[in-house]
Amino acid sequence: MTESTEQSRFVRWAKAQGFFVRKLESTSNKGFPDLIVADPKTRRHFFMEMKDSAGRESAHQKLTAKLMRDCGIHVVTAWSAEQARAATDAIFRSPEHLGEFGS
DSSP: OOHHHHHHHHHHHHHHTTOEEEEOOOSSSTTOOSEEEEETTTTEEEEEEEOOTTOOOOHHHHHHHHHHHHTTOOEEEESSHHHHHHHHHHHHHOGGGTTTTOO
16 A cells, blocks of 8 residues: 555544644655654654555655654654554553653
8 A cells, every 4th residue: 555545544543542643744854754643641742654565764764763762752664554553552552651752
């Protein structure tokens, strides 16, 4: 499936779970992740870069993700809606992540 299809599938699922999801559109910041995903219950958030199964991260995307992580910002790259769901569950629903990503 295309990146757009996988992203749409994930966004529908996330919104149905009660998460806040927005596509980030930026023409001036090459490499910035595609989505911000937030959980209003825990007040935690992370950024997500979506790729299709054949997609590759660009050098700008790798560098941006590293710089964000170095600042303590959680960034996930997912190659399918299923991977995106699993990452979201791990971040928002796993006890080891409670309180980890800001409030």
